[in-house]
């Protein structure tokens with residue numbers, strides 16, 4: 001199992017959620033976050049604050065998928081979240097040791113779908 005953490009523009013959330021659902025990846029966790037990337041392209045100041053210190057509103061989508069769904073999940077997020085511009089966001093991938101569905105006690109891959 002893999003954990004996919006995608007930090008994207010809030011405006012892309014609906015399209016990504018729709019894409020994931022259509023790809024049979026309906027279980028996601030979404031959080032509103034603030035963050036900053038490199039922002040190398042500009043270093044002006046906005047109201048006295050260096051641009052690279054300004055935290056942008058972003059959305060973090062977390063989903064746990066079986067190993068054989070990983071590449072499809074990445075593709076769906078790339079297709080729906082990217083404007084091919086700086087600031088589009090990033091995807092991080094982690095190994096997941098186990099999952100447990102509390103209602104039944106089922107573990108592993110059967111617990112995540």
Ligand SMILES: Nc1ncnc2c1ncn2[C@@H]1O[C@H](COP(=O)(O)OP(=O)(O)OP(=O)(O)O)[C@@H](O)[C@H]1O
Nearest residue numbers: 007034035036037038039058085086087088089090
């Ligand atoms: N290394 C990182 N660790 C944690 N969060 C990150 C990291 N890189 C980016 N982020 C998060 O992703 C958001 C979007 O990042 P962004 O796309 O601006 O990255 P970048 O490295 O500046 O690349 P670029 O602007 O060229 O696309 C940031 O606001 C931040 O929340």
Ligand SMILES: [Mg+2]
Nearest residue numbers: 037038039087
């Ligand atoms: Mg950036």
